[in-house]
Amino acid sequence: MNKLNNDIQKKNILEILNKFKTGIGLLILVIVLSFMSPYFLTIPNILNIIRQVSIIAIVSFGMTMVILTGGIDLSVGSMLAFSGAISAGMMVNSGLNVFLAIFIGLAAGTALGFFNGLAVAKAKLPAFIVTLAMMTIARGFTLIYTNGRPISGFNETFRFFGAGYLGRIPIPVVIMFMFLVIIYILLKKTPFGRYIYAIGGNETATKLSGINTEKIKVAVYALNGFLAAVSGIILTSRLNSAQPMSGEGYELDAIAAVVLGGTSLSGGSGTVIGTIVGALIIAVLNNGLNLLNVSSFYQLVAKGAVILLAVFLDRKSQQQ
Amino acid sequence: MNKLNNDIQKKNILEILNKFKTGIGLLILVIVLSFMSPYFLTIPNILNIIRQVSIIAIVSFGMTMVILTGGIDLSVGSMLAFSGAISAGMMVNSGLNVFLAIFIGLAAGTALGFFNGLAVAKAKLPAFIVTLAMMTIARGFTLIYTNGRPISGFNETFRFFGAGYLGRIPIPVVIMFMFLVIIYILLKKTPFGRYIYAIGGNETATKLSGINTEKIKVAVYALNGFLAAVSGIILTSRLNSAQPMSGEGYELDAIAAVVLGGTSLSGGSGTVIGTIVGALIIAVLNNGLNLLNVSSFYQLVAKGAVILLAVFLDRKSQQQ
Amino acid sequence: MAKETVLEMKNITKTFPGVKALDKVDFSLKKGEVHALVGENGAGKSTLMKVLNGIHPRDEGKIILKGEPVEFENTKEAQKAGLAIIHQELELIPYLNVAENIFLGREDRNGIFINYQKLYQKTEEVLDMLGVDIDPKAQIKDLNIGSQQMVEIAKAVSQNADILVMDEPTSSLTNQEIDILFELIARLKEQEIAIVYISHRLEEVFEICDRVTVLRDGQFVGEVETSNTNEDQLIKMMVGRTIEDRFPEMNFNPTDEILKIENLTVPDEINSASFSLKKGEILGIAGLMGSGRTELAKAIFGVFKEKSGDIYYRGKKIEIKSPADAINNGIYYLSENRKEEGLVLGLSVANNISVSVLKSMLKANTFIDSNAENNLARKYIEDLKIKTPSEKQLVKNLSGGNQQKVVISKLLSTKPEVVIFDEPTRGIDVGAKREIYNLMQELIDDGVAVILISSELPEVLNLSNRIIVMHEKKIMGELDAAEADQEAVMKLATGRRNQ
């Protein structure tokens, strides 16, 4: 009787594990770290990690969609910085109302993304080059706009988006979950989402089915710009300062989260749930290395090795 | 009569232009710059540009092969730094003979590339993640080996590779041309090269044709590590110092050169001649912006815009 | 029974770089008729239909649909005007499921969401109508090529178009499925839908079509009523000469055993298969779609990592760990799926043909001898009559049938001793088919051993000297081809053993 129960439980656990295959690397990482540091598996630290992950996660959601279409976006970090700077400048220098300033910041990010989309979808230029160019251009814009100096001095309302709480839950986490759900539904349940997969799977076939693939792609890049802008505003609020160089290197982190999460760089398959797992792997790793006080040079080696191991475990468990 | 001659000439020029379509962006850039700066089209400056381009070009040659197979390598910058540091350390700290030290540096880079290849080809892990991990790991190794400090104090023999001349031609340029020719022939004329294209075009079909695709891929990544090492040693010699942080961000420059040169990121088509043109576009642009004394923030904007324009012109001229 | 004409194409001309694919072609279609479009590989059939559907712009000519001249910029406009097309090369999305693929771009919505309930329900309906058992929720990538073909058909049928173009819909189907399709076509006809039917199987043309238009080398050759013509006459129109019999009289000369398979098992794919193969014979493998014929072939060819059982080659036990091992031993497998597994579409004809033998044509032991490479390609272009402007043409620009010939050339270039043909005549025209059969004869005359997997039962029955039949990943039995008939094979294929 007991054995049977055991068997059933075992089977259930295996099934659950199977369903969340992408998470197995993360799971093992969490288990190992909780043995290594007594601080790791505590509620404050867990909240801390998900707050830290939220900014890169929001960027990664947009990146997931771009990569699903078979594209790439290297300009997310610069778009993030630009939007943050614009919002900050509108408030501090131009004295605009917080919400109007945020709106303008979001519009700025969306516009840059929209331009990426036009160049990729309409002018048929390679996404890598287009967004690499946008990466420098938007960074240039940001440096020009800020004259290379941080902008700070925000009011409390603005601070809320990055530093506020809803009960015990930090606002950035709330915003991240909101977008996670929205984009999950968008991808799974709406025609727009299905077309994104279709384009990445076989663009010609999608076009032959009468779908305006160009429009979809432009929308995806614009949405990606929008999400980068959301992150930029949260980061600015959280840091209490718009940094002209913020978001540098985020493109690689975001792409890494997407790919770690099981999305193929050639497009067509992957999920946003995988992406959040990927982003968590990176964040947990950074947190763990800090908690264990690993010295800086060895941190690099450890980080690379663990990422390699995580993706290795994931892919092996998926092959079974 | 004269008109006929004119017509023939016109046709010839058009045909030549047509053959070097990838170069049209570069050509226009050169023409514009030579009108804008009197210093631009002078022999010393031209030599200056090709010497500047040589290091990133050698890295880009390896990257071309990797991308042709449908892969990517983000670790080139770190492999470059590691090889440079190892060679320098072998000479300065371990007192080895120059050539032995160089040999060990080259072997180190090749070994790292070989490891990338194994993880991608045999363990079937995504190249993006594998080489991203290698990027941090190799950087960590470099910092550990150098203890975060530059290594310097080389003898004249070693200095020759980066700072020497063959007649008026700088040695790095000579080395670059040598590899350009070798890799051009490798890709165009040997089975190995043909298999690289075939794998990028359709890996399954290539495998079913009896080709050991795994072996080819491992070799390509190893070769890429080797070429990064060559660059690392030239750079170390040229700077007269092995910098632990050198080569940072080179991965994007190298990939940009490859893609600007017309190679598709999904693999299967492209040439190493295109890549050198791509690398030249970036180098000429940097040189031109410095000569024109464009201020640094505006330089970013100008650089992005010109790259976008160059790739736009290229693709348009190819569509005709 | 003079029906009204719904579509007229006049003087259609279309050139690709170096190829005049269509040269002043006329075509007309009446309501409720099934109109066959036949011609050799590369005659321009697919191109004509692509021009009709707005996929390729035409250089010249007029298209008059229901009395109105039309100008479609893209497929969406063609769809709106009531045209649907089943593409020769499957155009499906690998990671979307069957239902999503069928209704891609035409989903029922529930507000902003896809109404999945309705989507699956409608998919069930279409699939039921086609009489196939495919799970609407299955991902395309997990379906075999035959099922994918049925999905492609369902996709076109579900558009309720007035004009339905079928570009070789049966090339990957088994007899049963073909019967189902023909019943469907009969029903569509009753609904006054006009159908353009492209096929290289002339018996099908006589079974279901009312009229036939023949193209040759991009030119219109003629239009005839099926009732007023016969196969020989059609073939003559297509190829400009007569071909006596569909199948040659095969001469087998089985000698030594060359290959012996014992208890070959691949988890989930093949269940303990054993058989042997002699030099100079053709062993046919028959079975229904999904019975595991392809997997058996691939298992021998070293595609699967996990497998058990023994393979003996010339009496010696060998290990085949990869296709490279197989090819080095003289075994070659021709895939049923040329697009995914056979060709590097972005490389030239010459480069594709030579890829397996590149190492044997080197100059100075290092460099590819491009003269030798081009000569090799030109030899096969001539031998197999591959229609291409030159050996330097990219394979992706060839017509489907000619692509198939390129894969066959690649195989022949290795001078194999055991050849596994998996659906070798898929999409190949009558003349070329006959050439391939002749080629098989030549192969066995040279002492080569041939395994032939084909969903065209007559092919298996007429060309093999022995037949093994598979059912659900197992070998059900072996038949002597001389005595076997369709019925005996089908009995085994559906899992009933002969008493």
Next chain:
Amino acid sequence: QDLRIGLAVSTLNNPFFVDLKEGAESMAEEMGVEILVVDAQDDAAAQLSSVEDLLIKQIDVLIVNPVDGNAVVSAITAANDAGVPVITVDRGAEGGEVVSHIASDNVAGGEMAGDFIAEQLNEEGKVVELEGIPGTSAARDRGKGFNQAMDKYEGMEVIARQPAGFDRAEGMTVMENILQGNPEIDAVFAHNDNMALGAMEAIAAAGRSDEIMIVGFDAIDDAVAAVNAGDLAATIAQKPALMGEMAVETAVKVANGEEVDEYTPVPLELITE
């Protein structure tokens, strides 16, 4: 006369060097000389290339702010060969002919910060060090000076030493993580103000501002404001604008054949409330 001065800056993505550049530019304008600025974006090889580009334009004097002291030697030698005198600012060069070096001492600055913390804590306490990008000279020198100071005091202990990339967001994240694992922290020293300000946000959000004192480096505007508001305990001022001004002044002197000092120290200043 038509003097043309080249200024090769290590990076302009950092307000410190922006100040330096602006100091140089305003002085150049004042003295009526032309100044050409190139930016190496912290890449030693890019610096060499951009110096070569400057030499093509026949500058009269080269002011270089090295990305790295060793790697810059090639650039300096190239200038020497072209007969162009070289002045280094902020970081020194390990070779080549340099007529004048204008800088403050980063090692001394790190030590100054360490001494200040020890003094404030009565020579007893637990300290966190936020390191700059591993391998950069600023991270090396400031860390070296700071740890020299820490070693002097028995009661001072560095309990965590973590890299945070000279970046404000990373400074915050890393500090958040360190706060999780260390219930007792008395002070934080960051290799630059950006990281210090990021750490300050993290510490404030954790409600531990009262227990932990923070010391930064560079005295950027935000940091000085934070010091004045009592949020930062101190920052070390290096006066980058002054450095830029002095460099141009010296360059003009060199061009006019006047004598200049081989080393002009720019004094460091500990900025407290």
